[in-house]
Amino acid sequence: MSDSPIVTSMNEQSPCVPTHIAIIMDGNGRWASQRGLPRFEGHRRGLESLRRTITAAEELGVRYLTVYSFSSENWRRPVTEITELMGLLRRFIRNDLADLHARNVRIRVMGVQDGLSPDIVALLEDAEKLTAANTGLTFVVAFNYGSRREMTDAMRSLAEDVAAGRLAPSEITEEMVAGRLNTVGIPDPDLVIRTSGEQRLSNFMLWQASYSELVFSPVLWPDFGREALNASIEEYRQRDRRYGGISAAMGGNR
Numbered sequence: 001m002s003d004s005p006i007v008t009s010m011n012e013q014s015p016c017v018p019t020h021i022a023i024i025m026d027g028n029g030r031w032a033s034q035r036g037l038p039r040f041e042g043h044r045r046g047l048e049s050l051r052r053t054i055t056a057a058e059e060l061g062v063r064y065l066t067v068y069s070f071s072s073e074n075w076r077r078p079v080t081e082i083t084e085l086m087g088l089l090r091r092f093i094r095n096d097l098a099d100l101h102a103r104n105v106r107i108r109v110m111g112v113q114d115g116l117s118p119d120i121v122a123l124l125e126d127a128e129k130l131t132a133a134n135t136g137l138t139f140v141v142a143f144n145y146g147s148r149r150e151m152t153d154a155m156r157s158l159a160e161d162v163a164a165g166r167l168a169p170s171e172i173t174e175e176m177v178a179g180r181l182n183t184v185g186i187p188d189p190d191l192v193i194r195t196s197g198e199q200r201l202s203n204f205m206l207w208q209a210s211y212s213e214l215v216f217s218p219v220l221w222p223d224f225g226r227e228a229l230n231a232s233i234e235e236y237r238q239r240d241r242r243y244g245g246i247s248a249a250m251g252g253n254r
């Protein structure tokens with residue numbers, strides 16, 4: 001992948017660079033089948049794209065990068081494919097964690113532990129713990145994640161406080177709901193990119209993406225990297241974020 005022009009200098013964020021980019025990494029299976037390869041080969045190459053994308057995001061000065069790696073619905077896939085995806089996550093954490101830590105990257109995980117093998121739960125927890133004090137890019141891995149489950153768990157937690165008499169229903173605020181989501185302390189994504197041309201959210205960050213700009217890249221995830229990331233950011237820069245108000249060009253104040 002060649003360098004493209006909108007890159008700012010290392011770790012100096014330009015106002016045009018989104019603070020938080022979230023990516024639905026899609027198209028691994030199609031990339032492989034177009035080449036007559038097994039789907040796993042697409043996932044394996046997708047891990048290379050992820051490495052390229054993390055580096056590019058760091059260099060751009062992006063503060064938060066979230067990637068959708070395994071959805072709560074991906075359990076519907078054949079067991080062999082699920083096993084391969086779990087193996088790739090293991091490989092990623094084992095191979096890359098020390099390097100990411102040395103680069104001051106903070107790792108956060110969102111999703112539930114249900115169904116995951118204990119060694120994967122431990123790997124993810126250890127990665128979070130090891131990098132907790134890092135101050136560079138925050139890299140959020142959505143693994144075994146589904147937005148409806150995340151919101152349901154937040155609602156249950158609020159309901160428990162109400163039932164215990166700690167909270168009145170009338171006191172519940174949007175901030176309280178947000179504070180019980182996996183993303184507590186992380187700003188909402190400015191830009192959500194989905195690769196492979198599909199145009200849906202597939203249960204990803206439904207609360208947090210309320211005012212995100214959505215960019216649907218035609219690039220299949222194994223072909224994604226710096227160039228495609230820059231193209232998506234360029235598209236984002238053309239957008240007029242109004243948040244329900246009026247355009248800045250028309251005197252709006254957002």
Ligand code: IPE
Nearest residue numbers: 025026027028029030031069
């Ligand atoms: C994305 O690629 C990887 C995961 C969802 C885990 P896919 O495996 O969904 O690839 P397509 O959509 O079948 O091409």
Ligand code: IPE
Nearest residue numbers: 024025026068069070071202
């Ligand atoms: C979304 O992709 C989940 C991830 C990228 C991890 P899918 O390929 O699973 O989504 P659908 O099934 O096409 O909606």
Ligand code: MG
Nearest residue numbers: 026027028029
């Ligand atoms: Mg897919």
